[in-house]
Amino acid sequence: MLEMSGIRKAFGPVKVLHGVDLEVRAGEVHALLGENGAGKSTMMKILCGILQADEGTIRIDGTERHFAHYDEAIAAGIGIVFQEFSLIPYLTAVENIFLARELRTRFGLLDRKAMRVRAKEVLDKLGVAVPLDVPVADLSVAEQQFVEIAKALSLEARVLVLDEPTATLTPSEVEYLFRVMRDLRSQGVAIVFISHHLEEIFEICDRITVLRDGEYIGTRAVAEIDTDGLVEMMVGRRIESNFPPKPDSHPHARVVVDAEEIQLRKNGPVSSFQLRQGEVLGFAGLVGSGRTETALSIMGAYPAFRVKVEINGDPVPPKNPSEALARGIGLLPESRKEQGLITSFPIMHNISVNNYGKYRRMRVFLDLAAERHHTEIAMRDVRVKAPGPDVPCDTLSGGNQQKVVIARWLNHHTPILIFDEPTRGIDVGAKAEIYQLMRKLTEDGYSIIMISSELPEVTGLADRVCVFRSGAIVATLEGDAITSEEIMKHATTGKLRYVA
Structure with missing residues (x-):
């Protein structure tokens, strides 16, 4: 169904693809x-006409086809779910799904009813309920992901590209998506599936093509390779363990955050937890369970109904993120590109953006030498892989972008x-490097x-895990109790606590 041969692409002097090949058969899911x-x-952007290859067919x-722009690729039966959302935030789900290909009545007017019915059919096929008539900016990240997927499915494409479609989905939501992918495979659709979750590759895919540093490494049938072999193809070496060993428990370590009561909404359940110095405290639960909202409430970034929390012994919680920053709280947000970085700015400005006060000279001028010096130290400490501090963040890989955000807080x-994620x-x-x-x-x-x-x-x-359900913590696990089974049991049946 799809054959890409000898694809080469360079951005200025930087060569990104070095004669890469990809062959995808009809009726297969190809990783x-x-x-x-x-x-x-x-x-994939070259396939969809968003970028033009320097060489290749x-x-x-x-x-043989050549797509000058995205519309030509759509007309040829190619659909794509982008890794970074391509939604218009102030349009509804229905308007986004049919953007630039709206259904119309015989009088040329928008047929909003028909579009709504068709959008609901596609989302029902995915097994999810997404509000159709509100701006997508008001939807959760997972709901926005399903709008992206529905947008691609509504094209009835013969070649469907799914670039990290499961990144924000729960296991049950992933299973709905996989069911749809199996249906499409049985109909002869060729699916290109990009994911960093290797367990998903072995569950849903038929064959795998691996790239490394813009080079074609090889194609294997899923049945012919295991996880270790696949990782070695991807990174050129074996990774013995993703996770560093956990330290011994320190139950008497100093409490830096003591959340006595957090109530996200009026008449809702109440949470309580403690964060100790030198620990990783995991927040787990299904999407929409209140994990992120609870964390943001302690730094004044989410308007919870009740927040009774001490930060380093101070019983007055921060009123806003600026005050939280002054109190020593930093946030790596779920969406690094939208909320964590100014991607068009260089690494140096992203790392020092919260710190310009200490680079002032005579209250007017910036000490650029000091800014560069501290940026280089922070980059070295978190091992940011980049030519230097003047490189724009939008040229970095996802892992290095995360490291830049971490470097800012250090x-x-x-x-x-x-x-957050x-x-x-x-x-x-x-x-493995982030861990x-x-x-x-x-x-x-x-x-x-x-x-x-x-x-x-x-x-x-995580050293300890707080499990969330319906907006509150229902259990705190530690030691041998930290298992996937125990977490899911509490996340689905845990008992909620209410206060008068």
Whole structure:
């Protein structure tokens, strides 16, 4: 169905793809894997006419094609779910799904009723309920992801590209998506599936093509390779363990955050938890369970109904994020590109953006030499891989972008860190680096709240785990009790606590 041969692409002097090949058969789910920066997304953007290859050919059903822009690719039966959302935030789900190909009545007017019915049919097929008539900016990240997927499915494409579609979904939501993918496979659709969750590759895919540093490494049938072999193809070496060993429990360590009562909404359930110095405290639960909102409420970034919390013994909680920053709380947000970085700015400005006060000279001028010096130290401490501090952040891989955000908080000396989905959209090698960095931070006295939808990440890294359900913590697990089964049991049946 799809054949891409000898694809080459360079951005100025930087060569991104070096004669890469990809062949996808009708009626198969074909994984395209590689570390961040391997060239996967660039390859798919060339397929969809968003970028133009410098060399190489594209064949659909044996016919050579060249797409000058995205609309031509859509007309040829190619649909794509982008890794970074391509939604218009102030349009509704229905308007986004049919953007630029709206259904019309015979009088030329928009047929809003028909579009709504069709959008609901596609979302029902996915097994999810998404509000159709509100701006997508008001939807959760997972709901926005399903709008993206519905947008691609509504095209009835013959070649469907799914670039990290499960990054924000719960296990049950992923299973709905996989059911749809199996249906499409049985109908002869060729599916290109990009994911950093290797367990998903072995569950849903038929064959795998691996890229590394813009080079074609090889194609294997899923039945012919195991996880270790696949990782070695991707990173060029074996990774013995993703997770660093957990330290011995320190139940008497100093409490840096003591949340006695957090009530997200009036008449809702109440949470309580403690964060100790030098630990990773995991926040786990289904999407919409209140994990992120609870964490943001302690730094004044979410308007919870009741917040009774002490930060380093101070019983007055921060009123806003600026005050939280002054109190030593830093946030690595779920969406690093929208909320964590100014991607068009260089690394240096992103790391020092919260710190310009200490670079002032005579209250007017910036000490650029000091700014550069501290930026280089922070980059070295978290091992940002980049030519230098003047490189724009939008040229970095996802793992290095995450490291830049972490470097900002180290540069600002915030000993309490909230990491929301710290490895979302990051390859297996970069994940291991982030995990090692988080553990080193706790060894140096930092305290981390880690919010994650990935149960292996929670069980492998967290010293203790708070399990959320319906907006509140229903259990706190530690030691041998930190298992995926125990977390899911409490996340689905845990008993809620209410106060008068």
